[in-house]
Amino acid sequence: MSSNHVTAGLTSELERKIEARKAHVGIIGMGYVGLPLALLFSEQGISVTGFDVDQRKVETLTSGGSYIVRIPPGEVQQARARGFSATADYSHITDMDAVIICVPTPLNEYREPDLSFITSTANSIAPYLRAGQLIVLESTTYPGTTEEVVIPILEKNNRSGLKAARDGGEDAGVFYIAFSPEREDPGRTDIARHDIPKVVGGLDKRASELASALYGCIFRRTVKVSSLAAAEMTKLLENIYRCVNIALVNELKLLCLRMGIDLWEVIEAAKTKPFGYQAFYPGPGLGGHCIPIDPYYLSWKAKQFDFQTKFIELAGEVNSAMPYHVVTAVARALNQHKKALNGSKVLVLGVAYKKDIDDLRESPALTIIELLQEEGAEVSYNDPYFASVGHGRHYNLNMNCAPLDNLGAYDCVLIITDHSDYDYRRIVSEAKLVVDTRNATKGIVAKNVVHC
Ligand SMILES: NC(=O)c1ccc[n+]([C@@H]2O[C@H](COP(=O)([O-])OP(=O)(O)OC[C@H]3O[C@@H](n4cnc5c(N)ncnc54)[C@H](O)[C@@H]3O)[C@@H](O)[C@H]2O)c1
Numbered sequence: 001m002s003s004n005h006v007t008a009g010l011t012s013e014l015e016r017k018i019e020a021r022k023a024h025v026g027i028i029g030m031g032y033v034g035l036p037l038a039l040l041f042s043e044q045g046i047s048v049t050g051f052d053v054d055q056r057k058v059e060t061l062t063s064g065g066s067y068i069v070r071i072p073p074g075e076v077q078q079a080r081a082r083g084f085s086a087t088a089d090y091s092h093i094t095d096m097d098a099v100i101i102c103v104p105t106p107l108n109e110y111r112e113p114d115l116s117f118i119t120s121t122a123n124s125i126a127p128y129l130r131a132g133q134l135i136v137l138e139s140t141t142y143p144g145t146t147e148e149v150v151i152p153i154l155e156k157n158n159r160s161g162l163k164a165a166r167d168g169g170e171d172a173g174v175f176y177i178a179f180s181p182e183r184e185d186p187g188r189t190d191i192a193r194h195d196i197p198k199v200v201g202g203l204d205k206r207a208s209e210l211a212s213a214l215y216g217c218i219f220r221r222t223v224k225v226s227s228l229a230a231a232e233m234t235k236l237l238e239n240i241y242r243c244v245n246i247a248l249v250n251e252l253k254l255l256c257l258r259m260g261i262d263l264w265e266v267i268e269a270a271k272t273k274p275f276g277y278q279a280f281y282p283g284p285g286l287g288g289h290c291i292p293i294d295p296y297y298l299s300w301k302a303k304q305f306d307f308q309t310k311f312i313e314l315a316g317e318v319n320s321a322m323p324y325h326v327v328t329a330v331a332r333a334l335n336q337h338k339k340a341l342n343g344s345k346v347l348v349l350g351v352a353y354k355k356d357i358d359d360l361r362e363s364p365a366l367t368i369i370e371l372l373q374e375e376g377a378e379v380s381y382n383d384p385y386f387a388s389v390g391h392g393r394h395y396n397l398n399m400n401c402a403p404l405d406n407l408g409a410y411d412c413v414l415i416i417t418d419h420s421d422y423d424y425r426r427i428v429s430e431a432k433l434v435v436d437t438r439n440a441t442k443g444i445v446a447k448n449v450v451h452c
Helices: 003-019 034-043 055-062 073-081 090-095 116-128 145-157 205-216 228-259 263-270 294-304 310-336 364-374 424-430
Strands: 024-028 047-051 085-087 098-101 134-137 174-179 198-202 222-225 345-349 378-382 388-391 396-400 412-415 434-436 449-451
Touching: 003 205, 024 034, 024 090, 034 047, 034 073, 047 090, 055 085, 090 116, 098 116, 116 145, 134 145, 134 205, 145 174, 145 228, 174 205, 174 228, 198 205, 198 228, 205 222, 222 228, 228 263, 228 294, 228 310, 294 310, 310 364, 310 412, 310 434, 310 449, 345 364, 364 378, 364 396, 378 396, 412 424
Parallel strands: 024 047, 024 098, 047 085, 098 134, 134 174, 198 222, 345 378, 345 412, 412 434, 434 449
Antiparallel strands: 174 198, 388 396
């Protein structure tokens, strides 16, 4: 048998396993992306093992619990009954047919890509790779990461001299590698996860086909692109598009406030155009793990090509100024009531980065609270999703959630996140002053409401 036959045999073995739903999938990183993905595979009867370095997460999952509000423990328990398990032990990688990497890709203190989670994962799994496995990176990152960073580590550190499969390769000792961006929108309920098409790009055609077949088990449609870099770039295009358009409406909001025009009304009207317009909404600043971060992955990489990504930089400038705009608006609103920000009691409503979710990452509320405190305000917060806010990479607040029962005691109630749980009519009727960054008080006509 020629080595080509051996390679083909390995491919078809994996294909057969995927087709028969007998492939064992390992997912690395049991966070907001990895855990729901694991549950999706499990729902389709596919054996899944979750890997995480966070022992507390492993223990919670092992005992049938959940640490993500929108995933009820019952779902984890059902998956457990179907064979889902979690571990911090990478030696089990050898037992997997496919390994999907969903680890964080933050920015470092200089706002440059921090690939340490990806490189540490690659270093950890490399010794346990075996021929014929499919490795897929899902973490959002700049084009070139899979080929320039992940593959060299996997090739160098595996114990069997395995190489990533490239078209025309004659070596049987290969693993297959692909990139497939995650497209989840936390909190969105109008589209089922399996209805969101899944983009895949492999290092070679077989890797693309295998990744497409694997994801085809859980998504109705997969979209194959020609390379790893094209798949990596697809995710960045989607997020940069969002970031730039949010910056556009944020800038227009500042103008409209000055002109006395209600931009929210304008957006609703513009939305009625059946083509050529997609609505984006202004807010107190960008939040979440994606939009404030991902564009900088590309602007950093662009420098290697002596290229300046001006749209990304400008959008970043406009969006990152929004928390400062909010603080100025609060100071002005208090001034109208003959009060200074210094010494005023301000209640921030909502600290999650968007409505109805339990995710605090990069939330503009954190920056706004810190800025208000710097100006001498006495700040409290309320958020049904967070009993307390401690400290993270960029903040150190150590606050507990304040009750909503004595709103009249605050000089200003500042709406940062428009959670559905809030009764905005009651809030407006009980508070002395409400500053609304989200148009949450839409339709409520009251003198004590200031839009910003
Ligand atoms: N959250 C989203 O809505 C979203 C959407 C699209 C894309 N993404 C991208 O998906 C990736 C993961 O994001 P997330 O929101 O799930 O992050 P997360 O922080 O919620 O989860 C990441 C998990 O990886 C674990 N981890 C870190 N290093 C590890 C290692 N070496 N081995 C095993 N586990 C490790 C962490 O303990 C954590 O549980 C990021 O690149 C992000 O940009 C996220």
